[in-house]
Amino acid sequence: MTGRNKWISLGVLALLIALLPLFFPSGYYYRVGALIFVNALSVVGLVILIGYAGQISLGHAGFAGIGAYACALAPEHLGLHPALAVVLGAVVSGVMAALIGKPILRLKGYYLGVATLGFGILVSMVLTNERALTGGPDGMNVADLGLRDVLRDMGWKLSGGEFWYMLCGVVLLVGAWLALNLFDSPSGRAMRALHGSEVAAATVGVDVPRQKLRAFVISAVYASVAGSLLALQNGFITPDVAGFMHSVEMVTMAVLGGVGSVLGATFGAAILTLLPQVLTVFAEYEQLVLGLVMVLVMIFLPQGLLPSIARRLKGRDE
């Protein structure tokens, strides 16, 4: 990816975020948009881990859970402002990722998948069982960002998604910008090199364990911030956010959209967030359609939707 491509990707994303609201018939679409951005943010993190560095994680919802519960717990117990709690959550997730990443990133393939899976389940179990602290499976309330009066003065609906749409959109843009910068940086090149071949990368002087750990920590921070945004937006959080299915959902979004591409990740997140909403009319067939879409994409567009389509278009031009 050249520098020009980077700005094209960001430009497309920014234009979409800014212009889509013109076509929104009601406030509900802002909510869906905000959800897409939150999901896309955690998936961009996975693009760095899976797409750049070639490592798998089936436990990233655990980090989303840490970010979400940081926003719920820190204001209540530490008197921290919710906005700072997002930072706290990100720091905790990063440190946690560094600690557990060191031993488990020595594992490869299935073994790494299972180890990360175990981590995700552990977080989810702690959140479910530490009832006194987290409210258990019934969940807990998340403190307000303290912007309600400001929003009301601006004439924005409080629970309507306008504000969250804008905020999450901006955070996603920043996240995408950072991820795209990383791609061409020395670290990004090193990650991609070890993705290609660890032996070859090590031979030319790449510190393989260090780069793997770096990718793991960065992606954990992305998931954590996404979890925090979700918690603040919903004002209420349950351990579901750290659940195994949420981890799987993230990986599916990344793979569906195109695991090497930031824009593709956003695309994948958009499709998997939108489909359940579009398919409410035939709710019984929702899972069926979702499964079918995924199988078809994997068979016919194995690189993921966006990269495959982009390649086709390019091929025609040349």
Add this chain to the structure above:
Amino acid sequence: MMSKTTTALATLAALGVLSGAAQAEIRLGVSVSATGPAAFLGDPEAKTIEMLVEQLNEAGGINGEEIALTLYDDGGDPNKARTFATRLVEDDEVVAILGGSTTGTTMSILSVAEDEGIPFISLAGAISIVDPVRANVFKTPHTDRMACEKIFTDMQAQGITKIGMISGTDGFGASMQAQCKEVAGDHGIEILADETYGPQDADMTPQLTRIRNTEGVQAVLNPGFGQGPAIVTRNVAQLGFEIPLYQSHGVASDAFIELAGAEAAEGLRLPGTALLIADKLAEDDAQYQVVTAYTEAYKAKYDQDVSTFGGYAHDAFALIVDAITRAGDSEDPQAIRDALEATSGLVGTTGTYSFSPEDHLGLDLSAFRMLEIKDGDWLPVE
């Protein structure tokens, strides 16, 4: 850009209201967990509401206006529930929301309803839904605390003062465990043993053995739902307990007796609703008509037995229909809310509801009936 968007929104909203008025429809929104881990709650709830809307519209609707039902399945996911609540309010422009099968989904819908001033009747158990009272939030199921109190009242009558408790660690079991511990003292009950089991556990013999070995335990109480209580019931029978076993309202269904086995379940007691003993209600019972009409219609339409949970949905629907009828204005959510809060003496399947500004649950202990299993069937204890 923002102002342009808001104007466009306002225009569309206005158009929506106008076209709605022309068709004279009452837009009612529902979000329940018809699939997913809470489907045993949401499925009968969805079926009940669909059936009742059909019945009402065939009978001419409310004051000549038909009900237009929008029903979403949130799959038990609080995040989805919030999105659907937003959709119901912003996009479908409903005047009231029913649903929230679990406490988690209810808490998500609740904040949307509160912010937008739309009356919302929850179908979930937790006491935190209506305590503190929120202007627009009501609920139909009795709380765990009431179940504990009903059970402890019955224990007191039997002269039981020392019990052992074994609770599931799922949301229902854990919440009820905490509530029971809180109110036990008020009824002079001492909890000597307090054991737990996971929702997937297949054998509770070790925990029950510990309870049996605890000196002075006069009864066992098992807050929980799903298969756990059935296993506890079987284990209790296998271990040959000679003290009574109490279950919670969470397993108040015929399926429970099948799962536990009639022999093992013989003699156990739990607080349930009139729905479970529909065929044994006296004709002069206040709930006789409501309960019989509901159970017969449901059985005829779906060829399934009613459950307590479907009953919660039945009552929520009855409450909202009653409120809309009295509000006189089916377009104004706040008028409906006010009418809802003024509900008095509405007989449902769960009990008789009377709301007030301080009480948005509107049930008392009389809503529960103490039931005992005799020969594989429920019998009221009086």
